Amino acid sequence: MSDKAADRRVIRTKRMIRDALTELMEEKGFEGITVRDLTEKASINRGTFYLHYRDKYDLLEQSEEEIISGIRQLVNNIKPKEAVSFTSQDEPFPIILKLFEYFQENASFMKVILGPKGDAAFQGKMKELIKKTFFQKIAEDLKIEEMLVPADYLISYVSSAHLGVIQHWLQSGMEKSPREMTLILTKMTLYGPGHVAGLKK
Amino acid sequence: MSDKAADRRVIRTKRMIRDALTELMEEKGFEGITVRDLTEKASINRGTFYLHYRDKYDLLEQSEEEIISGIRQLVNNIKPKEAVSFTSQDEPFPIILKLFEYFQENASFMKVILGPKGDAAFQGKMKELIKKTFFQKIAEDLKIEEMLVPADYLISYVSSAHLGVIQHWLQSGMEKSPREMTLILTKMTLYGPGHVAGLKK
DNA sequence: CCTTTATTGAACAAGCTGTTGATTATTGTT
DNA sequence: AACAATAATCAACAGCTTGTTCAATAAAGG
Structure with missing residues (x-):
């Protein structure tokens, strides 16, 4: 749609964030997850998260x-x-x-x-x-x-x-x-x- | 059990907190609720909340x-x-x-x-x-x-x-x-x- | 190879949390 | 009605997360 075929880095980052989301929800439920948790588990910089998602709710929604x-x-x-x-x-x-x-x-x-x-x-x-x-x-x-x-x-x-x-x-x-x-x-x-x-x- | 017949103040406070919980969940879901929200809506001091519940999860659980x-x-x-x-x-x-x-x-x-x-x-x-x-x-x-x-x-x-x-x-x-x-x-x-x-x- | 784009790292104010200590108000009981 | 016990208030605290910004670095793609 609005995305042209994305950079490999973007795909990689998003995949890692989403995997982290799944794992962390299993561990402590969506409630207890912080953006810090997500980025630590995904091994990316916290700022990078905000380049792709507005907040954790946006991530869940998508x-x-x-x-x-x-x-x-x-x-x-x-x-x-x-x-x-x-x-x-x-x-x-x-x-x-x-x-x-x-x-x-x-x-x-x-x-x-x-x-x-x-x-x-x-x-x-x-x-x-x-x-x-x-x-x-x-x-x-x-x-x-x-x-x-x-x-x-x-x-x-x-x-x-x-x-x-x-x-x-x-x-x-x-x-x-x-x-x-x-x-x-x-x-x-x-x-x-x-x-x-x-x-x- | 461990409670002897509670003080009227306690009953009143707890009832107001729980009513606030119900209303706020309707408005924004449990996720979005802060202890501040609860105590404001219930018109009580924030400290008072902690005299009765460990945190908002404890309130929900009870x-x-x-x-x-x-x-x-x-x-x-x-x-x-x-x-x-x-x-x-x-x-x-x-x-x-x-x-x-x-x-x-x-x-x-x-x-x-x-x-x-x-x-x-x-x-x-x-x-x-x-x-x-x-x-x-x-x-x-x-x-x-x-x-x-x-x-x-x-x-x-x-x-x-x-x-x-x-x-x-x-x-x-x-x-x-x-x-x-x-x-x-x-x-x-x-x-x-x-x-x-x-x-x- | 070199331009574009993504990621990093550090710093910021703002907001919420859970706790504490001193003070005031309300209860339940003689 | 008076009093001792208990609940509620208020202000202040450190610790943490959030979302944003900026300059610097790294990786991708043509």
């Missing part, structure tokens, strides 16, 4: 925005309704699969930002993104009179559930593959908690 | 812990399985009902602490509490071989969903009654998203 826009690119023209046919054939819904792979690539940052030392605002944004991308589109052609609960609460329910499962996956060491996770997630929503628990026939 | 232990008292010997019979008769499960009433009483603090300017760690603790109180007990007598997904992911799914619905209720102005909310919540879990959406017969 880091988060990069992730968000990365996700947006993956899901831009998704058709959520297709999930049904994939899932009922035990095939992972491709876009959700790609999402899990994207989280895996950015695992260290995603883990901390979505974890207990992370940013509640970011978690809110993620939930909002899930709502808009997946469930509000599905909800459009539901018939209100047939619904047992208000649509907005249903959407909140499934969106929060999905984010929560992603969080659990990240926090517990990502032992399932993206493919497995996609199936787990879509099955629970499609068939419902009671059914996947084996309580109903 | 405020959160009070809520958590309030919840624990409500749910200490709950039998989650009873929810099924209540819900299928369209009667709200009493303990969940009490929980919503408790949230309503503490609405201003709950709203901000569970909102986007709130504390991700607290949201994690709430989720953990929901897991332990409700769903791990149910999960004990599920047969693993009959489950379509791993138990821990199912538990994360429903626990996150429940917290998410509570958050949505608080953020959107608590327009439904605790009684309505209890039914909405338990129905979604019992019958599943697909069914309550009116998709299945």
